[in-house]
Amino acid sequence: MRRFYVLVFIHIGSRRVHVAGITNRADRDWMAQRARELVAYFQRQSELPRMVFRDRDVRFTKQFDAILKSAGVPMQKLTAYSPNLNAYIERWIQSIKHECLDHFVVFGERHLRYLVNEYVDYYREFLSGNRSVYLTKP
Numbered sequence: 001m002r003r004f005y006v007l008v009f010i011h012i013g014s015r016r017v018h019v020a021g022i023t024n025r026a027d028r029d030w031m032a033q034r035a036r037e038l039v040a041y042f043q044r045q046s047e048l049p050r051m052v053f054r055d056r057d058v059r060f061t062k063q064f065d066a067i068l069k070s071a072g073v074p075m076q077k078l079t080a081y082s083p084n085l086n087a088y089i090e091r092w093i094q095s096i097k098h099e100c101l102d103h104f105v106v107f108g109e110r111h112l113r114y115l116v117n118e119y120v121d122y123y124r125e126f127l128s129g130n131r132s133v134y135l136t137k138p
Contacts, residue, residue: 004112005059007034010089011049015127017092017120022113026059035067042073051076055086092123 005026009018018041020034042048051074054060060077068075078085100119106112 004106004109006112006116007031008089008092009038009052010092012088015088015123017123019116019120022109022116024109028061028063031059031061031064032067035064039067039071039073042071048073050074053078053086056080095123 002024004022004024006022007020007026009020010016011018018038020038020041021030023030048071052068053076055078065075083090096116096119100115104111104115106115
């Protein structure tokens with residue numbers, strides 16, 4: 001058995017989810033690359049986020065913070081043991097676990113990527129109001 005890490009960001013106003021990466025080894029270099037890609041993603045958007053909140057996980061290194069800060073993306077570390085301050089992403093993680101991942105035996109990273117991407121697509125459809133697409137079977 002292997003543990004995989006899924007790095008996810010959510011825009012609170014629109015509930016838009018961005019999966020920044022999936023790996024079984026979330027080391028300093030991987031996180032720095034995800035930060036660079038996140039900056040590029042933000043720059044493609046109509047406006048930079050007003051604030052990026054993150055928890056105190058040790059995988060968020062000083063290098064990760066510095067990359068975002070150098071791009072003008074304000075970063076705020078949440079206080080310790082405060083899951084309610086990060087309620088939107090915590091709820092999304094709970095939803096993907098209970099509605100998707102608990103129903104599958106995941107056979108590796110490629111399969112996990114597929115499941116996460118399908119759930120994100122489902123979530124986008126749900127938010128857009130096309131709920132009937134998933135409520136009926138052909």
